Amino acid sequence: MSADWKEMTGEERYRVVELARKGTMPLKEICETFGVSRQTLHRAMDKVELAAKAALEPKRPGRKGKSEDEKRIIELSKKQSSLEKEVDNWKTRYEVAKAYIEITSEAVEAQANEERQERNRRKRERQKQKKKRRAPASAGKQPGAATEDGERARLAVVDDSGGAGDHDDEPEAVDEEA
Numbered sequence: 001m002s003a004d005w006k007e008m009t010g011e012e013r014y015r016v017v018e019l020a021r022k023g024t025m026p027l028k029e030i031c032e033t034f035g036v037s038r039q040t041l042h043r044a045m046d047k048v049e050l051a052a053k054a055a056l057e058p059k060r061p062g063r064k065g066k067s068e069d070e071k072r073i074i075e076l077s078k079k080q081s082s083l084e085k086e087v088d089n090w091k092t093r094y095e096v097a098k099a100y101i102e103i104t105s106e107a108v109e110a111q112a113n114e115e116r117q118e119r120n121r122r123k124r125e126r127q128k129q130k131k132k133r134r135a136p137a138s139a140g141k142q143p144g145a146a147t148e149d150g151e152r153a154r155l156a157v158v159d160d161s162g163g164a165g166d167h168d169d170e171p172e173a174v175d176e177e178a
Helices: 010-022 027-034 038-056 068-134
Strands: none
Touching: 010 027, 010 038, 027 038
């Protein structure tokens, strides 16, 4: 049986080392049969012995701890999750601020419209007051005629011709700014 050490699997090499440790065959014959040097065979025997001792060392009960890579992955995953939550928080804040600005702008615009309407209403009211002051006190009575209480009405010249410029019966124009 001739096999080359370099082409052997780990289990096959272990069997060769066991043959050498048991002493059933001389080392020289094992080295020639399996194409391995004495030095390589001795190194393999030392590795088997160290591995056997390490396997029998007492260990803490429970699961084996996570590797450094696994710990790093978990840490980065938590950090990413935290950052995603922070981004969502800032998105919400942005949306709230944007809605606040829109509502405030609408309120300011509505207030400006109300103020404009109030100014227009006051202006119309002033115009009505001016018109009332211009109209004669006894509109519809003859100039110089006696009133019920015996006083004479003031003389006023009233033009009832209905010509141009007579706007008593027409509604007033509304000045609206929009």
